[in-house]
Amino acid sequence: MNKFRTDLHEHLDAVWDGASIAVGGFGSSGRPDALLNALSDLGKKDLHLYVNNVGDDFTGIGRLVMEGRVRRLTGSFPVLPEFYDEYFAGRVELELIPQGTLAERMRAGGAGIAAFFTPSGAETMLSDGTFPASYSGGTPGELLPAKEERVFDGRAHVLEYGIKADFGLVKAQQADPKGNLRFHLSARNFNPLAAMSGRTTFVEVERLVDTGSLDPDDIHLPGVFVDHVVMTAAPIPADLPRRAASLQKG
Amino acid sequence: MSMTNTESPRITGRTRDEIAQRLAADLVDGYTVNLGVGIPLAVPQHIPADREVFLQSENGILGLGPAPEPGAEDPDLTNAGKQPTSMIPGGAIVDSATSFAIIRGGHLDVTILGALQVSEAGDLANWYVPGRNPAVGGAMDLVAGTPQVWVCMEHVDRHGQPKLVRECTFPLTGRGVVTRVYTDLAVFHVIDGVLTLVECAAGITPEDVRLRTAADYIEAVPA
Numbered sequence A: 001m002n003k004f005r006t007d008l009h010e011h012l013d014a015v016w017d018g019a020s021i022a023v024g025g026f027g028s029s030g031r032p033d034a035l036l037n038a039l040s041d042l043g044k045k046d047l048h049l050y051v052n053n054v055g056d057d058f059t060g061i062g063r064l065v066m067e068g069r070v071r072r073l074t075g076s077f078p079v080l081p082e083f084y085d086e087y088f089a090g091r092v093e094l095e096l097i098p099q100g101t102l103a104e105r106m107r108a109g110g111a112g113i114a115a116f117f118t119p120s121g122a123e124t125m126l127s128d129g130t131f132p133a134s135y136s137g138g139t140p141g142e143l144l145p146a147k148e149e150r151v152f153d154g155r156a157h158v159l160e161y162g163i164k165a166d167f168g169l170v171k172a173q174q175a176d177p178k179g180n181l182r183f184h185l186s187a188r189n190f191n192p193l194a195a196m197s198g199r200t201t202f203v204e205v206e207r208l209v210d211t212g213s214l215d216p217d218d219i220h221l222p223g224v225f226v227d228h229v230v231m232t233a234a235p236i237p238a239d240l241p242r243r244a245a246s247l248q249k250g
Numbered sequence B: 001m002s003m004t005n006t007e008s009p010r011i012t013g014r015t016r017d018e019i020a021q022r023l024a025a026d027l028v029d030g031y032t033v034n035l036g037v038g039i040p041l042a043v044p045q046h047i048p049a050d051r052e053v054f055l056q057s058e059n060g061i062l063g064l065g066p067a068p069e070p071g072a073e074d075p076d077l078t079n080a081g082k083q084p085t086s087m088i089p090g091g092a093i094v095d096s097a098t099s100f101a102i103i104r105g106g107h108l109d110v111t112i113l114g115a116l117q118v119s120e121a122g123d124l125a126n127w128y129v130p131g132r133n134p135a136v137g138g139a140m141d142l143v144a145g146t147p148q149v150w151v152c153m154e155h156v157d158r159h160g161q162p163k164l165v166r167e168c169t170f171p172l173t174g175r176g177v178v179t180r181v182y183t184d185l186a187v188f189h190v191i192d193g194v195l196t197l198v199e200c201a202a203g204i205t206p207e208d209v210r211l212r213t214a215a216d217y218i219e220a221v222p223a
Helices: A008-012 A033-041 A061-066 A081-088 A099-111 A191-197 A240-249 B016-024 B096-104 B139-145 B206-211
Strands: A020-023 A047-050 A070-075 A093-096 A115-118 A149-152 A155-161 A165-175 A198-208 A228-231 B032-035 B054-057 B061-064 B087-093 B110-113 B117-119 B148-152 B180-182 B186-191 B194-200
Touching: A008 A033, A008 A228, A020 A191, A033 A061, A033 A165, A033 A198, A047 A061, A047 A099, A061 A070, A061 A081, A099 A115, A099 A155, A099 A191, A099 B096, A099 B139, A165 A191, A191 A198, A191 B096, B016 B148, B016 B180, B054 B096, B096 B139, B110 B139, B194 B206
Parallel strands: A020 A047, A020 A165, A047 A070, A070 A093, A165 A198, A198 A228, B032 B054, B032 B110, B110 B148, B148 B180
Antiparallel strands: A115 A155, A149 A155, B054 B061, B061 B087, B180 B186, B186 B194
């Protein structure tokens, strides 16, 4: 079965309002901007994103946030000041978790592991039930629930749940028609994990290659985790920088 | 930085670069190390030439190199601070789950971090100043998993308040995780859970350190 798609919007329109989406990328490195911008263009909203960063710009995640399309973000390092404005104003919820916990929760969800115990974040305000997931009228609203704690080898660990996202959005360097992927340098980061976590996974790639041209030993992520592959270049709207600039000022 | 505490006369210890240099002198040949932002980023340039130290970056790089020459940047090769970087021969790329398996699984030798506060029990606060924008990144994984956590920081904050304290007042990154502290004035080790002064910087006396430290500690400075 050939997983290459020419009409990105037609296939990505399967994402429903309110969907949960695991997204690859570390800052703008390896971030699937074409897919994320297409979600904006399609008018998707009320999304729950699992993504490490918002990034420091208004493309991709930043654009979805500034257009009010994100209900909740689960990540470790949002960065973008305007994201926090939205958070403190009560327009987006933040589930702040350690970066390694996010990576492992994505991997676990995709690997059929319901939950696991990790020492990361034990005995901190990210596990004791005091961190505000949302604000209302300038004061904390919902608090992140306290995490179940257990001691292993004399050290406190907390229970974390695998993430089974409705969709995965991924950027890769090369894909073949079977959906086998290769990534490039540190742009790999969360991408294989977001692909595993998503029940349906979309991939944008820089280069399409023929079946059989990737050595089986050199495939970073097999196509079994991938459903739809598109080329990157076309779908980014030409007026995006201007729109981002106006958002920044507004 | 000037001392505002009138009881503590102005003294001059190590500069931020000299703190990094002092810490680098303790790195052992063959170590794999993760660097946080701030003073830790100055450590690599001071690693003695006869020692090979492998640098890890949380976004999946083993064998981090120096900043690339202008024009040689690759948008697909960035460090934990999202800046363009390079790799040394023998380096490797992994995904984020494997990167944190390295970190959390205890496969690094040392994590070098800055700090807001360190307590006498080795508690670390370095991720969040209440009222500011919360972000944690990999800090809690790094301190949870790395056998040695070395902090380099100024001995007092910009208001002259000690950063080595009895109990951290800022939110914790991890409890009882710090093993060494390098400041402009001194070096401390946490030995069996007890903060211990092991060295004063040149021109600094144990009394100078005592005046600027809120934590309880014992002194084991060679005469």
